[in-house]
Amino acid sequence: LSEKLQATLADVRGRGTLTEDDIKKAMREIRLALLEADVNFKVVKEFTNTVRERCMGADIVGQLNPGQQVVKIVHEELEALMGGQSGDIVFSPRPPTVILMAGLQGSGKTTATAKLAKFLQKEHGSSVGVAACDVYRPAAVDQLVKVGGQVGATVYEQGTDRDPVDIARWALDQAKQDGKDVLIVDTSGRLHVDEKLMEELKNIRTAVRPHNILLVVDAMTGQDAVNVAEQFGAAVNFDGVIMSKLDGDARGGAALSVKAVTGKPILFASTGEKLDQFERFHPDRMAQRILGMGDVLSFIEKAGEQFDADQAAEMERKLRQNDFTLEDFLQQLKMIRKMGPLTSLLGMIPGFAGQQLKGMKVDEREMDRVEAIILSMTREERRRPELIKGSRRLRIAKGSGVSVQQVNQLVKQFAQMRKVMKQVGKGKMPDMAALMRQ
Numbered sequence: 001l002s003e004k005l006q007a008t009l010a011d012v013r014g015r016g017t018l019t020e021d022d023i024k025k026a027m028r029e030i031r032l033a034l035l036e037a038d039v040n041f042k043v044v045k046e047f048t049n050t051v052r053e054r055c056m057g058a059d060i061v062g063q064l065n066p067g068q069q070v071v072k073i074v075h076e077e078l079e080a081l082m083g084g085q086s087g088d089i090v091f092s093p094r095p096p097t098v099i100l101m102a103g104l105q106g107s108g109k110t111t112a113t114a115k116l117a118k119f120l121q122k123e124h125g126s127s128v129g130v131a132a133c134d135v136y137r138p139a140a141v142d143q144l145v146k147v148g149g150q151v152g153a154t155v156y157e158q159g160t161d162r163d164p165v166d167i168a169r170w171a172l173d174q175a176k177q178d179g180k181d182v183l184i185v186d187t188s189g190r191l192h193v194d195e196k197l198m199e200e201l202k203n204i205r206t207a208v209r210p211h212n213i214l215l216v217v218d219a220m221t222g223q224d225a226v227n228v229a230e231q232f233g234a235a236v237n238f239d240g241v242i243m244s245k246l247d248g249d250a251r252g253g254a255a256l257s258v259k260a261v262t263g264k265p266i267l268f269a270s271t272g273e274k275l276d277q278f279e280r281f282h283p284d285r286m287a288q289r290i291l292g293m294g295d296v297l298s299f300i301e302k303a304g305e306q307f308d309a310d311q312a313a314e315m316e317r318k319l320r321q322n323d324f325t326l327e328d329f330l331q332q333l334k335m336i337r338k339m340g341p342l343t344s345l346l347g348m349i350p351g352f353a354g355q356q357l358k359g360m361k362v363d364e365r366e367m368d369r370v371e372a373i374i375l376s377m378t379r380e381e382r383r384r385p386e387l388i389k390g391s392r393r394l395r396i397a398k399g400s401g402v403s404v405q406q407v408n409q410l411v412k413q414f415a416q417m418r419k420v421m422k423q424v425g426k427g428k429m430p431d432m433a434a435l436m437r438q
């Protein structure tokens with residue numbers, strides 16, 4: 001999913017202006033990518049409609065880098081789709097807070113029970129007990145004893161002979177006596193949602209009156225996971241989802257659809273077999289991961305604050321007509337510098353994050369020097385750098401406190417840059433990174 005979306009958005013991102021057709025085409029690609037990622041059909045339809053409408057809205061056409069605005073809109077809508085603000089466990093004013101775990105067999109309930117116990121101990125300093133109410137698979141109790149013990153939770157178990165509802169009730173009493181802050185009730189699952197499973201869950205619910213019912217959903221099962229969540233929601237209402245196995249080659253569809261389909265937020269993400277591979281679910285981070293763009297969005301926002309759209313449009317026109325001068329260059333240098341330390345900025349640009357940036361140090365003093373040199377030129381010289389020869393060169397060097405060679409170098413670099421821009425710069429902002437590398 002990530003790759004598909006990235007390709008589509010990369011295509012759109014660099015555009016100077018976007019037409020309605022461009023947007024339509026991008027939406028088609030996004031729709032396909034989402035469907036392929038096993039996102040619920042209705043969700044996809046609504047999603048692309050919303051994004052399209054926002055893109056068609058007045059604010060996009062004619063803007064600086066409308067492509068980037070599309071990316072931003074897609075990101076925001078992905079985030080909204082997954083729940084906007086992430087939810088949380090509800091704590092009871094009278095402990096223990098009871099959390100009931102539900103889900104199909106193999107979805108990851110027992111693992112998540114131990115992980116959540118560990119998480120709550122760490123984040124909230126809670127003392128946690130876990131109750132072993134899966135009595136159908138002989139190994140299930142042992143498994144909870146093992147992982148529960150590993151995370152230092154008290155495991156309440158009575159083997160496999162008693163009724164799970166009785167065990168749950170008993171465990172709650174024990175937890176109260178032991179002064180636990182939290183009791184997590186692990187339950188059995190089945191291969192499919194059926195009457196018996198739901199009956200048992202309802203009975204346990206009645207017995208322990210949980211403050212939170214969490215549904216564990218296996219991200220690897222994609223569309224099925226969402227159907228299961230819908231069925232659970234209809235039978236025993238739940239409060240939030242733990243999305244398990246997000247580390248695998250999950251295509252992301254379940255994470256994207258579950259909130260839209262069930263109305264319940266994903267609270268936690270389980271991302272591996274190790275007991276500390278568990279974290280609060282952040283829709284914004286997930287959206288970012290899906291888009292796979294590093295910090296591109298914060299870059300866009302920074303740029304949005306600093307660039308004046310009219311200026312930028314004028315710049316673009318000049319670039320296209322190849323009458324970009326040293327004066328423009330100076331102006332642009334200033335705009336870019338306003339945005340903050342250059343290295344961090346370049347790191348935010350997709351394609352520059354990571355590898356390429358390592359070992360490439362942008363010297364801020366070098367930029368000071370460039371600015372000083374250009375400032376020492378006359379307007380005429382800035383507009384027609386080819387004039388800069390002999391005595392002019394000497395005057396500029398003296399005026400800016402650099403050597404004649406350095407003035408030379410800048411003029412040469414600028415000529416080179418113009419050449420590069422002529423080749424690739426059809427409607428694009430100049431590639432500052434390439435420039436810096438020279």
Ligand code: GDP
Pocket residue numbers: 103104105106107108109110111112189244245246247248270271272273
């Ligand atoms: P339950 O039947 O719902 O209790 O599921 P389990 O907790 O026993 O988990 C079923 C299998 O999935 C086990 O082999 C777990 O190790 C594995 N598992 C659970 N959560 C994750 C996860 O987040 N990532 C990965 N890779 N495996 C997981």
Ligand code: MG
Pocket residue numbers: 109110111134140187188
């Ligand atoms: Mg289990």
